[in-house]
Amino acid sequence: MAKQKKTQRPKAQTPKGFRDYFGAEVAQRTDMLRTIAGVYHRYGFEALESAAVETVEALGKFLPDVDRPNEGVFAWQEEDDNDNGDWLALRYDLTAPLARVFAQHRNDLPTPYRRFAMGPVWRNEKPGPGRFRQFYQCDADTVGSGNVAADAEICAMLADTLEAVGIDRGDYVVRINNRKVLNGVLEVMGLSDDGQKANVLRTIDKFDKVGEAGVRELLGKGRLDASGAYIDGVGLSDEQAEPVVAFLTSKSDTIEGTLANLRAAIGASSIGAAGVDELQTMADLLAAGGYGPDRIVIDPSVVRGLGYYTGPVFEAELTFEIKDEKGRPRSFGSVAGGGRYDDLVKRFTGQEVPATGVSIGVDRLLAALHMKGRLNTDTTGPVVVTVMDRDRMADYQGIVSELRNAGIRAEVYLGNPKNFGNQLKYADQRNSPIAIIQGGDELAAGTLQVKDLILGAKIAETASQEEWSDRPQQFEIPRADLISRIIALLDEQAG
Amino acid sequence: MAKQKKTQRPKAQTPKGFRDYFGAEVAQRTDMLRTIAGVYHRYGFEALESAAVETVEALGKFLPDVDRPNEGVFAWQEEDDNDNGDWLALRYDLTAPLARVFAQHRNDLPTPYRRFAMGPVWRNEKPGPGRFRQFYQCDADTVGSGNVAADAEICAMLADTLEAVGIDRGDYVVRINNRKVLNGVLEVMGLSDDGQKANVLRTIDKFDKVGEAGVRELLGKGRLDASGAYIDGVGLSDEQAEPVVAFLTSKSDTIEGTLANLRAAIGASSIGAAGVDELQTMADLLAAGGYGPDRIVIDPSVVRGLGYYTGPVFEAELTFEIKDEKGRPRSFGSVAGGGRYDDLVKRFTGQEVPATGVSIGVDRLLAALHMKGRLNTDTTGPVVVTVMDRDRMADYQGIVSELRNAGIRAEVYLGNPKNFGNQLKYADQRNSPIAIIQGGDELAAGTLQVKDLILGAKIAETASQEEWSDRPQQFEIPRADLISRIIALLDEQAG
Numbered sequence: 001m002a003k004q005k006k007t008q009r010p011k012a013q014t015p016k017g018f019r020d021y022f023g024a025e026v027a028q029r030t031d032m033l034r035t036i037a038g039v040y041h042r043y044g045f046e047a048l049e050s051a052a053v054e055t056v057e058a059l060g061k062f063l064p065d066v067d068r069p070n071e072g073v074f075a076w077q078e079e080d081d082n083d084n085g086d087w088l089a090l091r092y093d094l095t096a097p098l099a100r101v102f103a104q105h106r107n108d109l110p111t112p113y114r115r116f117a118m119g120p121v122w123r124n125e126k127p128g129p130g131r132f133r134q135f136y137q138c139d140a141d142t143v144g145s146g147n148v149a150a151d152a153e154i155c156a157m158l159a160d161t162l163e164a165v166g167i168d169r170g171d172y173v174v175r176i177n178n179r180k181v182l183n184g185v186l187e188v189m190g191l192s193d194d195g196q197k198a199n200v201l202r203t204i205d206k207f208d209k210v211g212e213a214g215v216r217e218l219l220g221k222g223r224l225d226a227s228g229a230y231i232d233g234v235g236l237s238d239e240q241a242e243p244v245v246a247f248l249t250s251k252s253d254t255i256e257g258t259l260a261n262l263r264a265a266i267g268a269s270s271i272g273a274a275g276v277d278e279l280q281t282m283a284d285l286l287a288a289g290g291y292g293p294d295r296i297v298i299d300p301s302v303v304r305g306l307g308y309y310t311g312p313v314f315e316a317e318l319t320f321e322i323k324d325e326k327g328r329p330r331s332f333g334s335v336a337g338g339g340r341y342d343d344l345v346k347r348f349t350g351q352e353v354p355a356t357g358v359s360i361g362v363d364r365l366l367a368a369l370h371m372k373g374r375l376n377t378d379t380t381g382p383v384v385v386t387v388m389d390r391d392r393m394a395d396y397q398g399i400v401s402e403l404r405n406a407g408i409r410a411e412v413y414l415g416n417p418k419n420f421g422n423q424l425k426y427a428d429q430r431n432s433p434i435a436i437i438q439g440g441d442e443l444a445a446g447t448l449q450v451k452d453l454i455l456g457a458k459i460a461e462t463a464s465q466e467e468w469s470d471r472p473q474q475f476e477i478p479r480a481d482l483i484s485r486i487i488a489l490l491d492e493q494a495g
Numbered sequence: 496m497a498k499q500k501k502t503q504r505p506k507a508q509t510p511k512g513f514r515d516y517f518g519a520e521v522a523q524r525t526d527m528l529r530t531i532a533g534v535y536h537r538y539g540f541e542a543l544e545s546a547a548v549e550t551v552e553a554l555g556k557f558l559p560d561v562d563r564p565n566e567g568v569f570a571w572q573e574e575d576d577n578d579n580g581d582w583l584a585l586r587y588d589l590t591a592p593l594a595r596v597f598a599q600h601r602n603d604l605p606t607p608y609r610r611f612a613m614g615p616v617w618r619n620e621k622p623g624p625g626r627f628r629q630f631y632q633c634d635a636d637t638v639g640s641g642n643v644a645a646d647a648e649i650c651a652m653l654a655d656t657l658e659a660v661g662i663d664r665g666d667y668v669v670r671i672n673n674r675k676v677l678n679g680v681l682e683v684m685g686l687s688d689d690g691q692k693a694n695v696l697r698t699i700d701k702f703d704k705v706g707e708a709g710v711r712e713l714l715g716k717g718r719l720d721a722s723g724a725y726i727d728g729v730g731l732s733d734e735q736a737e738p739v740v741a742f743l744t745s746k747s748d749t750i751e752g753t754l755a756n757l758r759a760a761i762g763a764s765s766i767g768a769a770g771v772d773e774l775q776t777m778a779d780l781l782a783a784g785g786y787g788p789d790r791i792v793i794d795p796s797v798v799r800g801l802g803y804y805t806g807p808v809f810e811a812e813l814t815f816e817i818k819d820e821k822g823r824p825r826s827f828g829s830v831a832g833g834g835r836y837d838d839l840v841k842r843f844t845g846q847e848v849p850a851t852g853v854s855i856g857v858d859r860l861l862a863a864l865h866m867k868g869r870l871n872t873d874t875t876g877p878v879v880v881t882v883m884d885r886d887r888m889a890d891y892q893g894i895v896s897e898l899r900n901a902g903i904r905a906e907v908y909l910g911n912p913k914n915f916g917n918q919l920k921y922a923d924q925r926n927s928p929i930a931i932i933q934g935g936d937e938l939a940a941g942t943l944q945v946k947d948l949i950l951g952a953k954i955a956e957t958a959s960q961e962e963w964s965d966r967p968q969q970f971e972i973p974r975a976d977l978i979s980r981i982i983a984l985l986d987e988q989a990g
Contacts, residue, residue: 010552012598012843015573015583018546020596026542030532037525042899044877044906044925047521051513051629052547052585052615053569057505074548074583076571078510079619088510088569090547101515103507110924112909120547124574134546145909149888153909156896281888288889289896348507382539393644393776394783401651401784404537411539414607414640414648429605430539 017127018134024379028366031377032165033118033138036360039161040116040140043153048115050097052122056087058100060347074124090122094139095344095357102143102355103348111144118362132363139338141357143345148278151312151340151356152285158316158336158358159295165365166374167318172335175299176314178279179339181262182303184272185247188265189240199234200244205303207248219244243267250300255283258298278312304337312356313339318368332368336360381430383410383486387417388439399436399448399482406483408490427453433493434486438479447476450485454493512622513629519874523861526872527660528613528633531855534656535611535635538648543610545592547617551582553595555842569619585617589634590839590852597638597850598843606639613857627858634833636852638840643773646807646835646851647780653811653831653853654790660860661869662813667830670794671809673774674834676757677798679767680742683760684735694729695739700798702743714739738762745795750778753793773807799832807851808834813863827863831855876925878905878981882912883934894931894943894977901978903985922948928988929981933974942971945980949988 014020021029037047056075073092078085091097094117102113118138127133140157142150155174162172182201191197203218210218217223219241222233243265250261259280266272279298286296304313318332338358345353369375383403385396396412403410413423427435437449451474459473477485509515516524532542551570568587573580586592589612597608613633622628635652637645650669657667677696686692698713705713712718714736717728738760745756754775761767774793781791799808813827833853840848864870878898880891891907898905908918922930932944946969954968972980 009845010555010843011550012553012595013550014546014595014599015548015550015581018548020546020600021542021544023541023543026544029544030529030542034529042902042904044879044904046518047516047525048518049516049521049524051509051515053510053513053617053629055506055508055510058507060505074571076569086510100507100509104509105515105517110921114906122548134548142909147888147909149892149907150909152892153907160899285889285892288893348505350504384539393642394780397644397647397780398783404655407537409537409539411609412644412648414637414642414645426605 017125017132019132024375024377027379028375028377029136029362032362032366032369033136035164036138036161036362037116037118039157039164043114043140043157043160045114045116045140048098048101048117049119050091050101050117052090052120053088054091054097054100056089058348059089059091059096060344072124074122092123093121094119094137094359095141095341098139098141098143098357099344099355100348102353103345106349106353112150113143114140115143116140136362138360138362139357141338141355143355144353145356146342146354148281148312148340149285151278151314152282152289154338154356154358155282155296155314156286156289156291158314158360159291161360162316162335162365166369166372167365169295171320171372172295172316172318174296174314174316175302176279176282176296176312177298177300177302178275178312179309180271180275180278180311181247181266181300182275184266184269184275185243187269187271188243188267189236191240196234200236201303203234204244204248204301207301212245212249215248216241216245247300251298255293255298258300259283262300275311282312304339308341308344309339310342311340313337314358316360320372322371332371334361335365335368379431380409381427381432383408383434383436384423384427384430384432385410385412385436386420386423386427387413388420388437390417392438392443395438395443399438402482403486406487408483408486424451428457433490436486442476442479446479448479448482450475450477450489452489452493512620512627514627519870519872522874523864523870523872524631524857527857527861527864528631530660531633531656531857532611532613534652534659538609538635538652538655540609540611540635543593543596543612544614545586545596545612547585547615548583549586549592549595551584553843554584554586554591555839567619569617587618588616589614589632589854590636590836593634593636593638593852594839594850595843597848598840601844601848607645608638609635610638611635631857633855633857634852636833636850638850639848640851641837641849643776643807643835644780646773646809647777647784649833649851649853650777650791650809651781651784651786653809653855654786656855657811657830657860661864661867662860664790666815666867667790667811667813669791669809669811670797671774671777671791671807672793672795672797673770673807674804675766675770675773675806676742676761676795677770679761679764679770680738682764682766683738683762684731686735691729695731696798698729699739699743699796702796707740707744710743711736711740742795746793750788750793753795754778757795770806777807799834803836803839804834805837806835808832809853811855815867817866827866829856830860830863874926875904876922876927878903878929878931879918879922879925879927880905880907880931881915881918881922882908883915883932885912887933887938890933890938894933897977898981901982903978903981919946923952929984931981937971937974941974943974943977945970945972945984947984947988 073089075087075089077087116139120134121137122134140154155176158174163169186197203215207215214223218231218233219236220233223231225231246265250258250265252258252261259276262276283298302313302315315334316336317334320332321329322332324330336358340356342352342354345355385399387396400410400412413426415426424435433454435451435453437451442448455471455473568584570582570584572582611634615629616632617629635649650671654669658664681692698710702710709718713728714731715728718726720726741760745753745760747753747756754771757771778793797808797810810829811831812829815827816824817827819825831853835851837847837849840850880894882891895905895907908921910921919930928949930946930948937943950966950968
């Protein structure tokens with residue numbers, strides 16, 4: 001017989017790239033999702049919750065970067081007798097499931113179908129600092145309308161949403177572009193090679209970082225980047241590159257100016273002209289709704305990585321400065337993006353179903369609000385009823401029940417009550433505002449000791465009791481006055 | 496070269512055993528989760544959200560039924576160069592992740608650690624009618640307290656939670672038992688074979704269905720069930736079976752009576768006596784908190800399938816009658832369950848960490864409330880602004896913006912406006928209360944037509960216009976009075 005191996009204990013570890021969220025972090029996200037859902041709902045969108053699991057065939061291959069193992073999804077094969085089971089996967093976004101849902105239920109759904117969805121998505125990619133393999137998205141999409149009024153509405157709603165969650169006007173901008181304009185530019189350049197087109201798009205995406213001169217180099221022979229590495233160029237002649245540069249530098253102080261520059265950049269391309277017309281219509285609709293360039297602008301440098309966009313694309317950027325890892329100032333950047341994708345439902349049905357939508361990166365938006373000190377979720381712990389006499393647990397439980405029935409967050413200490421100091425340490429760790437104490441003396445006198453832990457913390461901080469001497473840190477109250485006195489003290493602490 | 500295959504379209508289908516939730520269904524669940532979180536929070540529990548994905552080794556094998564392929568979880572292996580990657584899986588409950596979280600973060604968490612968690616869990620099992628492979632749980636657990644006051648608190652909280660979501664007192668009961676009492680019974684029976692013990696537990700679980708005589712047969716030689724099939728018995732003698740029967744029939748009209756019967760059933764077993772003492776303490780604590788036998792009872796027939804329970808176990812049952820598939824009345828049954836599990840954290844740390852908790856089956860509870868007609872989530876659709884003139888989209892968008900800014904749920908029709916009948920059909924499908932119409936005449940006159948769709952639906956239902964003749968189904972208002980008139984009509988409809 002084989003020698004018996006020592007049983008190994010399992011490791012208490014989240015899998016690589018996953019994390020746990022505690023207390024206030026969870027509450028803050030819940031609050032944000034509720035606020036966003038409120039705005040989406042007011043705009044007429046209906047909630048949809050599909051399962052985390054889809055068939056791989058339904059999901060398709062629409063990830064921004066398809067050059068990864070397993071195409072970037074967590075996938076497995078269903079068990080069946082002939083090793084012939086379906087391949088299933090965790091959804092990597094909320095758009096691919098929506099296309100499946102609409103195709104599956106289209107006879108029962110209104111058209112256009114406005115829906116919102118919120119929840120985690122999963123990416124099977126290399127985790128890194130601040131980069132997780134499960135994160136939340138919060139999407140709104142309109143399926144079945146080819147009218148750019150639908151795109152304009154999504155952009156307006158995105159602006160309203162950012163303000164609703166606490167981003168001030170002026171601290172964000174929704175930038176709009178149109179893929180048809182880009183396609184028009186590629187058309188006048190006479191590019192026919194798809195690989196070269198993709199390279200040009202990738203270069204356009206770098207405009208924000210490398211500027212006009214940098215883009216010229218990257219479209220031509222190549223460029224030495226800041227780290228000293230040489231980046232190969234697309235290999236276009238200066239003349240060929242010109243429409244791209246004209247396009248990228250077409251942003252003007254006014255929408256009219258930008259649109260005029262874009263018309264010049266797309267020359268005689270009819271697809272390009274259609275794109276500029278759509279931008280014009282969106283700008284008019286948004287202006288009519290009161291969404292001016294202080295909130296929504298046309299910006300030709302917006303590309304959006306996903307290949308499936310067919311018309312308007314948009315992106316919400318937070319414009320306030322933060323410090324990067326090296327202490328250098330930079331703007332916070334993108335927190336949401338989307339656009340029109342007219343072919344995703346067609347994959348299933350064969351018939352074109354126009355659609356447009358936006359996805360908000362909830363975790364990034366929470367991080368931004370955290371940096372701005374705008375998360376005001378209440379993190380006060382419960383009132384802690386301490387245990388002086390372990391045989392009187394029922395009495396302490398009675399006090400707690402009374403507090404809870406009055407709507408006050410409260411709990412009895414359930415650890416080993418032997419060491420009273422540990423009970424107060426626990427209350428401290430829980431961020432408790434108040435500890436309640438009842439020993440034998442208080443029981444006999446029909447009273448309770450009330451310890452003001454907020455005041456205690458303040459005194460500990462300033463190391464001077466004098467300034468608080470008019471307010472006692474601990475005092476005795478009649479047992480019968482429990483609720484009224486605790487409510488009064490909580491109010492005083494909050495004020 | 497191989498003949499090119501015709502490209503197959505992907506099937507628009509949820510994977511087997513998964514489903515989509517629409518509109519009100521999502522809102523109702525969100526509302527319920529918020530209500531439950533509110534109660535848990537008031538009791539001092541802190542939110543925790545772990546990822547959907549855990550390592551298989553951390554999850555362990557604690558599913559109720561372990562005799563299934565792949566142990567009932569959705570699992571896959573991480574890619575790595577040597578085919579040596581970790582096995583990952585979707586969580587099948589919220590308890591196993593909690594044990595991992597506590598072991599991993601125990602130095603940063605308060606002890607006792609009260610936490611609540613809510614979210615989907617996944618089971619890789621054969622789907623059936625009404626049986627899905629993804630469903631919601633909503634758990635609360637106290638880790639690090641061996642005091643049965645923690646168990647009593649969970650039971651009280653469970654009762655409060657059921658009432659908070661809309662289950663009336665009298666329509667539910669929380670039933671409590673203790674595994675130690677069971678173990679005491681097995682001890683006095685002199686059973687040493689683990690398989691036989693498991694068979695006895697399984698038989699006890701059938702007491703509700705087969706009654707005392709049935710249990711006697713199943714503990715002995717076996718039993719012919721209603722379908723005519725013969726069920727093998729455990730093979731005990733009548734004498735051996737007696738303590739089980741005494742135990743199962745020990746429920747009395749009073750808690751004192753039940754406890755006395757249990758003491759008789761466990762004879763000289765010290766583990767059994769400890770169990771009865773714990774039940775006594777819990778009953779005392781609950782009585783002190785005002786939780787009497789109208790809400791919480793001791794019931795020896797509660798077993799709970801999971802092998803990891805070590806002390807108190809409990810179950811919330813809805814007692815009102817429903818009709819089963821065949822129209823026969825039966826009680827709705829269990830919607831929540833839990834108990835004490837003192838060894839789950841020890842798997843990781845080697846040190847015993849006592850813990851207790853409850854899990855509410857959110858989807859079953861929603862189904863119960865649905866049957867009782869207690870779900871009053873607002874399902875009114877948006878006010879729909881119709882499009883009479885497609886060139887005036889900006890005007891219609893302006894009307895919608897005004898309504899939304901006043902907090903009124905509203906949208907403009909974004910489908911093809913050619914057929915006005917389709918626009919009204921759409922409004923109907925959306926459950927819209929009001930349609931707003933502005934053609935050329937109204938524009939010239941500075942007015943809007945307002946169509947009361949709720950009244951329209953009522954007239955269509957009763958097929959008699961007379962009884963509503965004092966209230967017009969459609970009327971004209973000044974454009975400037977938009978907000979005040981729409982608010983007034985919505986109020987009238989709601990009243």
